[in-house]
Amino acid sequence: MSNSDLMETIGRISGVxxxxxxxxxxxxxxxxxxxxxxxxxHQFVSMVESGRIDELMNSRxxxxxxxxxxxxxxxxxxxxxxxxxxxxxxxxxxxxxxDHMKPEHIPAILDEDLPQxxxxxxxxxxxx
Amino acid sequence: xxxxxxxxxxxxxxxKELDRCGRESAEALGFELQELAQWQCCGAVYPMARDEIAxxxxxxxxxxxxxxxxxxxxxxxxxxxxxxxxxNGDMKRDPEIRDKVxxxxxxxKPYAGETNVLHYLEVLRDRVGFDEVAKKVTHPLTGxxxxxxxxxxxxxxxxxxxxxxxxxxxxxxxxxxxxGAEPVVYGMRNECCGGYTTIExxxxxxxxxxxxxxxAKACGAEALITACPLCMYNLKENSEDGxxxxxxxxxxxxxxxxxEADA
Numbered sequence: 001m002s003n004s005d006l007m008e009t010i011g012r013i014s015g016v017x018x019x020x021x022x023x024x025x026x027x028x029x030x031x032x033x034x035x036x037x038x039x040x041x042h043q044f045v046s047m048v049e050s051g052r053i054d055e056l057m058n059s060r061x062x063x064x065x066x067x068x069x070x071x072x073x074x075x076x077x078x079x080x081x082x083x084x085x086x087x088x089x090x091x092x093x094x095x096x097x098x099d100h101m102k103p104e105h106i107p108a109i110l111d112e113d114l115p116q117x118x119x120x121x122x123x124x125x126x127x128x
Numbered sequence: 129x130x131x132x133x134x135x136x137x138x139x140x141x142x143x144k145e146l147d148r149c150g151r152e153s154a155e156a157l158g159f160e161l162q163e164l165a166q167w168q169c170c171g172a173v174y175p176m177a178r179d180e181i182a183x184x185x186x187x188x189x190x191x192x193x194x195x196x197x198x199x200x201x202x203x204x205x206x207x208x209x210x211x212x213x214x215x216n217g218d219m220k221r222d223p224e225i226r227d228k229v230x231x232x233x234x235x236x237k238p239y240a241g242e243t244n245v246l247h248y249l250e251v252l253r254d255r256v257g258f259d260e261v262a263k264k265v266t267h268p269l270t271g272x273x274x275x276x277x278x279x280x281x282x283x284x285x286x287x288x289x290x291x292x293x294x295x296x297x298x299x300x301x302x303x304x305x306x307x308g309a310e311p312v313v314y315g316m317r318n319e320c321c322g323g324y325t326t327i328e329x330x331x332x333x334x335x336x337x338x339x340x341x342x343x344a345k346a347c348g349a350e351a352l353i354t355a356c357p358l359c360m361y362n363l364k365e366n367s368e369d370g371x372x373x374x375x376x377x378x379x380x381x382x383x384x385x386x387x388e389a390d391a
Contacts, residue, residue: 015178032320032336063328066336067173068320069284073294080285086176101328109327113365115142115357117207121172122327124183 006053006091014087018049020077027071027081037061041071041081048084053091062089063100063126093128101126129255131246132194132201133161136208137169143205143357149377149387150204150248156384157256157264161202164193170211173324181228187215188229192239200244202251204377206356210281210289213245217288247282247291249299249355249376258306266385268308274379275312275349275371276300277340279359280320294318300353303376307383314347316340321362334366341370353379 001009011017027041034040038059039047047056056062062085071081092098101122110119139147154161168186175183190212194201203209218225220241230238246254252261278297286294297318301311319340322333341363344352353376354360363373372390381387 013177013179036332064325064332066280066320066323066325067176068280068323070280070320072285073283083176090177111365113142113361115138115361116169117136117138117143117172117205117358118324118327118361120137120169121207121324121358124171124173124175125324126328 003051003053007048007051009091010048010053010084010087013090014080014083016080016083016087018045018079018084021045021049021079022077024076026074026076027079030070030074032068032070033061033064033066036064041085044088045079045081045084048088053088056088057092061085062092065089067125089125090128093126099127129159130162130199131159131251132197132199133163134167134170134190134194134201134203134208134212135163136203136205138207138357139205143360143375146204146355146357146375146377149375149381152386153377153380153384154248154251156386157252157261159251159256162197162199164190164197166193170208172207172211174211174214178222178225181225181232184215184218184225184229185233187212188219188233188239191216191219191241191243191245192233192235192237194243195239196237200246202246202248204248204355206247206279206281206354207358209245209247209355214288216241216243216245247355249282249303250291252303252306253299258302261303261306261380262308265306265308265383267383269379269383270308272309273312273348273350274304274309275314275344275347275352276304276317277321277344277352277354277359277363277373278318279354279356280318280323281356283318300376303380304353307379309379312344312347312349314344314349316343321359322366323358323362326358326362326366330366333362337362337366337370341367344371 326333
């Protein structure tokens with residue numbers, strides 16, 4: 001997929017306009033996954049804006065975002081960084097063979113108390 | 129007062145106490161939770177991708193069923209609440225999603241977000257009233273210092289959830305007061321427990337939980353309460369000598385004399 005196609009895909013999936021960002025950094029300040037992302041939320045938004053989608057698709061941060069919506073709530077410009085991260089993750093997972101988690105991984109992880117909610121949400125986040 | 133009720137998958141299996149204590153307490157408090165005749169898993173995470181329709185359908189089926197019963201829809205699990213409430217918002221405000229979902233579902237009467245979605249805690253606060261809850265308490269939890277653990281899903285995004293102040297919430301503290309205990313306010317009560325990442329990278333979830341537990345302990349909490357089965361799991365299983373954690377409905381049932389206190 002060409003870069004402009006990728007940017008269009010991210011825009012369509014997320015519904016977010018990254019150009020609204022005024023680079024205040026509150027999203028990164030609020031992010032509990034900050035240390036686990038090589039590109040922090042404010043950088044993520046900026047990289048989408050400048051079309052560096054490939055780098056983001058290959059970054060570990062798309063799987064460490066917790067979808068806790070702290071960035072969404074704190075953003076004074078309603079940019080909704082979590083939706084951009086989700087869109088890049090979807091663009092990646094929707095490619096053939098790109099699932100981040102497979103059903104055969106699950107039995108080894110299960111324990112007696114693990115709620116169904118955990119497995120369902122992980123599948124929704126790591127697999128399409 | 130009768131509400132349509134969406135329990136969700138986990139409340140039928142690993143989170144049975146959240147459900148059982150919630151229903152029994154409701155009865156004692158004078159409202160009824162009428163479980164929907166049919167419901168499906170909400171999917172546990174809200175589909176942020178605007179072009180995903182299939183992942184919104186189970187929520188809309190539940191919402192339309194409640195509308196057809198002419199009732200408000202009550203949820204108890206934080207995740208179910210988050211998903212169903214936000215999908216309801218999509219159906220109200222996003223014509224593209226609304227049209228696609230309705231074309232797919234072919235309901236007798238198209239759904240457009242008519243149902244009001246309430247979390248059980250909102251029923252206690254806004255329909256019953258915490259003052260009334262306090263009057264019905266027969267076994268007050270006097271002297272117990274309880275920290276409210278909100279997590280993420282009940283509060284954020286606050287514009288869509290409309291549940292409480294996302295930075296300084298008080299609904300659970302008011303609940304704790306109503307059952308006769310002492311609320312312990314600590315800063316990390318609205319931070320993420322690690323959620324689903326415990327499946328992929330348990331150490332990462334452990335780091336989050338360790339910070340939350342240390343903060344709650346330092347502020348003097350002796351136990352935590354939550355409304356979310358995944359928060360419950362992470363707080364309990366991903367913490368070494370952490371505080372005891374209860375579903376808020378367990379303590380409610382205890383205060384109403386419906387459940388023995390844990391030894």
